[in-house]
Amino acid sequence: MWISKKFKYRSLEEVHQIIKKVIPHGVEYEVIPIFQACNRVLAEDIISDVDIPPFSISHVDGYAVRAEDTLKASIDNPILLKVIGRIYPGEKYKGEIKTKETVYISTGCRLPIGSDAVIPVEMTRCKGNFIEIRHSIRSYENVTPVGIDIKKGERLFNTGHVLRAQDIKLLADIKKWKVKVFKKPSVALLSVGDELTDQIEETDKKKFDSHKVMISSLIEEVGGIPLDLGIASDDINSIKKLLKIGLKRANIVVTIGGASVGEKDYVWDAINQLSAPKIAVRGIKIQPGRVTSLVILNDKPIVLLPGHIQSTVAGFYMVLLPLIQHLSGIPSIPRYMTLSAKMSQEIIVKEFKSFKRIRFVKISKAFHDYIAEPVMVGDSSLISVLVKSDGFIVISEGKETIKKGEKVDVHLFKGLPL
Amino acid sequence: MWISKKFKYRSLEEVHQIIKKVIPHGVEYEVIPIFQACNRVLAEDIISDVDIPPFSISHVDGYAVRAEDTLKASIDNPILLKVIGRIYPGEKYKGEIKTKETVYISTGCRLPIGSDAVIPVEMTRCKGNFIEIRHSIRSYENVTPVGIDIKKGERLFNTGHVLRAQDIKLLADIKKWKVKVFKKPSVALLSVGDELTDQIEETDKKKFDSHKVMISSLIEEVGGIPLDLGIASDDINSIKKLLKIGLKRANIVVTIGGASVGEKDYVWDAINQLSAPKIAVRGIKIQPGRVTSLVILNDKPIVLLPGHIQSTVAGFYMVLLPLIQHLSGIPSIPRYMTLSAKMSQEIIVKEFKSFKRIRFVKISKAFHDYIAEPVMVGDSSLISVLVKSDGFIVISEGKETIKKGEKVDVHLFKGLPL
Numbered sequence: 001m002w003i004s005k006k007f008k009y010r011s012l013e014e015v016h017q018i019i020k021k022v023i024p025h026g027v028e029y030e031v032i033p034i035f036q037a038c039n040r041v042l043a044e045d046i047i048s049d050v051d052i053p054p055f056s057i058s059h060v061d062g063y064a065v066r067a068e069d070t071l072k073a074s075i076d077n078p079i080l081l082k083v084i085g086r087i088y089p090g091e092k093y094k095g096e097i098k099t100k101e102t103v104y105i106s107t108g109c110r111l112p113i114g115s116d117a118v119i120p121v122e123m124t125r126c127k128g129n130f131i132e133i134r135h136s137i138r139s140y141e142n143v144t145p146v147g148i149d150i151k152k153g154e155r156l157f158n159t160g161h162v163l164r165a166q167d168i169k170l171l172a173d174i175k176k177w178k179v180k181v182f183k184k185p186s187v188a189l190l191s192v193g194d195e196l197t198d199q200i201e202e203t204d205k206k207k208f209d210s211h212k213v214m215i216s217s218l219i220e221e222v223g224g225i226p227l228d229l230g231i232a233s234d235d236i237n238s239i240k241k242l243l244k245i246g247l248k249r250a251n252i253v254v255t256i257g258g259a260s261v262g263e264k265d266y267v268w269d270a271i272n273q274l275s276a277p278k279i280a281v282r283g284i285k286i287q288p289g290r291v292t293s294l295v296i297l298n299d300k301p302i303v304l305l306p307g308h309i310q311s312t313v314a315g316f317y318m319v320l321l322p323l324i325q326h327l328s329g330i331p332s333i334p335r336y337m338t339l340s341a342k343m344s345q346e347i348i349v350k351e352f353k354s355f356k357r358i359r360f361v362k363i364s365k366a367f368h369d370y371i372a373e374p375v376m377v378g379d380s381s382l383i384s385v386l387v388k389s390d391g392f393i394v395i396s397e398g399k400e401t402i403k404k405g406e407k408v409d410v411h412l413f414k415g416l417p418l
Numbered sequence: 419m420w421i422s423k424k425f426k427y428r429s430l431e432e433v434h435q436i437i438k439k440v441i442p443h444g445v446e447y448e449v450i451p452i453f454q455a456c457n458r459v460l461a462e463d464i465i466s467d468v469d470i471p472p473f474s475i476s477h478v479d480g481y482a483v484r485a486e487d488t489l490k491a492s493i494d495n496p497i498l499l500k501v502i503g504r505i506y507p508g509e510k511y512k513g514e515i516k517t518k519e520t521v522y523i524s525t526g527c528r529l530p531i532g533s534d535a536v537i538p539v540e541m542t543r544c545k546g547n548f549i550e551i552r553h554s555i556r557s558y559e560n561v562t563p564v565g566i567d568i569k570k571g572e573r574l575f576n577t578g579h580v581l582r583a584q585d586i587k588l589l590a591d592i593k594k595w596k597v598k599v600f601k602k603p604s605v606a607l608l609s610v611g612d613e614l615t616d617q618i619e620e621t622d623k624k625k626f627d628s629h630k631v632m633i634s635s636l637i638e639e640v641g642g643i644p645l646d647l648g649i650a651s652d653d654i655n656s657i658k659k660l661l662k663i664g665l666k667r668a669n670i671v672v673t674i675g676g677a678s679v680g681e682k683d684y685v686w687d688a689i690n691q692l693s694a695p696k697i698a699v700r701g702i703k704i705q706p707g708r709v710t711s712l713v714i715l716n717d718k719p720i721v722l723l724p725g726h727i728q729s730t731v732a733g734f735y736m737v738l739l740p741l742i743q744h745l746s747g748i749p750s751i752p753r754y755m756t757l758s759a760k761m762s763q764e765i766i767v768k769e770f771k772s773f774k775r776i777r778f779v780k781i782s783k784a785f786h787d788y789i790a791e792p793v794m795v796g797d798s799s800l801i802s803v804l805v806k807s808d809g810f811i812v813i814s815e816g817k818e819t820i821k822k823g824e825k826v827d828v829h830l831f832k833g834l835p836l
Contacts, residue, residue: 035631038635052801052802059726059797059798059799060680061678061679061680061681061682061683086681088612088652088681088682089611089612089613089614089652089682090611090612090613090614090623090624090625091613104681106680106681106682107678107680107725107726108611108613108625108725108799121679121680121681122679144797144799144800148796148797148800149799149800149801149802150801150802156805164831164832165632165633165635165636165639165831166632166731166801166804166805166831167805168628168631168632168635169628169629169631169632169727169801169804170628170801170802170805172626172628172631173626173628173801175621175626177618193507193508193526194506194507194508195507195508195526196507200595203593206508207508207526208590208591208593210586210587210588210590210591211587213453213583213586213587213590214583214584214586214587215583217456217583217586218583221583234506234507260479260525261479261539261540262479262524262525262539263479263504263506263522263524263539264506264507264524265479307525307526308477308525309587313584339757340758340786340787340788368758368825368827369758370758378566379477379562379566380477381477381526381562381567382562382566382567383470383567383568383584383587383588383591384470384567384568384588386584386587387574387584387585387588407786409786413582413583413584414582
């Protein structure tokens, strides 16, 4: 177990506290049409200023009646009501329904004055200008009363709520056509390494920078806007140049690779040459991913992700994801899609006992239980481990053993259809 | 409980069987760059024709050694190795390492001939042209052996797999720059109703067609391309006209509203006037949503969704979602994101006992368990029920009671961060 002395590992909780305290919480917002607001984070509380429905309406196609007129109706005692009018979608009946009268009414139409219930068309029989009914009906049966769905003055959503399809529909129904949402944070990404290229044509000689492709995709998935700065060579000036561009253009700057203590790991030095960081966390107590670092420079966060892909991904989920969520205006970070599962086998993790240990798992289903099977960790540079996994578990500091059958929280890479 | 005789309700399983048998399973495909392929469905099996890594590489920044040279190293017996070269990212050492020799090696570099392990830089001390080591190291320690990640000839993905960020990275690593994916099915949508408008300016007089906005959003969420045909009035010709356009332009046509048996419910008649349907399922044994119908006309599916929003949504998840998934090339439909939860209270559902009953629920977490709380059903036209819910459960035919604490499968509306 190697822990370099150049790193002063801080706990993940401390890092999340720093994010919450130092980084502004979704301050930037924009006002957009609701039709573009799905998956966006609300930057205002929404209170309804209307009732839905605005008046009592029929829930079915049928006949609006006075319930009391039907009280004695039965199969042996059919009752006749006179049809005095018909209203179809978008129309309103202007008259009043009196005793023994009825009006044909379409679903969604406003209940005529005098009526208090609707008898479905299937329950009636037409007899010239009359309908025959053979069942009694209660007051308000088949009626959607005014305000039953949404009441005027009701609080519908709070700031920080992520809007879904049904929420957008509701906003349209209360005629709230535009909403204030937090701006998506932009995340500038640069990879570091002389061996890398982002040109497919050069991949005979150099290694394609596939890490950035993956991290860029994950940034989008969690609501950030990735901004590709390209590749810096293993050279302080090259790294500094791209960092400067990133700090100017984006809300967050992320570097991939070059953050450890190898002879050519220059990212840390490059940052320190730019200006004195307000906050500098070098190393975080997570494994894989312990090289992950967080710097706040000119009030902007820079996240240093390690170069081995499993460590890169661990750094993403543990540090970059909560940072993006925080800047997006999402409360109580970090937020994962989490499944509760039982471990398929005992796992013993003795290494890095004072760290949070991340283990990738595959999920399967056994009747009503989910089973989490650890995917062989091996070497943290293996992409196959991530491809075989559905998510990961986080083993707390000090814990050495997870028993077979023990319940664990699995944070999913992505919605998992099972 | 009203079940119209015009409907011949078929079971949901029958409907899914029809979809699988009659509708082509993701036949249309396209070849696209992998960088655009996230969330797309593979239309080919992927076999690797390379080893990853292509040769044994160092997992750390350190010194490449012959493990046998370090066998006797200890704190009391430090051993000196002569540094005969240095290789940095992208470089290859051309010579051979002999006994008591070493080469500085950066992470990811190819292991020099003669060496079989790497000692991390932090475990060494520099002494002029030599390094001192105080620990023995095993053969292959800190080495990622050739092919350990991916083997040449290995099957990586099957047709039908939905590509995630890590999968795209792997495809880039094996230099598979383009992939064959199934085309996204296009879904033409039309609402029916004289009372509706899709013009915000007209909403003083007419009802805004917010159903279509919601369903359109859900279609996109599950991988379809929504195509808005607008609104048909309650008139056979108006409906026929839009249906024709939809059948010409899209893979699936969906109508919202006008599908029941009211005086002005013309959708069914309009379809029958177009041409004789190959298959016509009028009514499905789901509640809410029983009016949902499926027609296959000129080999194209038309889905009739009911107009009450809870029924519309039930029809979407039970019929339209599996249809879109099937056309997208996803195997074993329907696929939902599902959570296993315990019911918070007993629920008794006596109505529509021979149907599948859908109940919307809210999820909360209690330690390692998820709790599903039913959201008051009320009237199926209430949008507030969907806004308060996180997903739904499906109660099987014949079942009347779900006990308090009983485990249920909750199909989530959307990834739920908990």
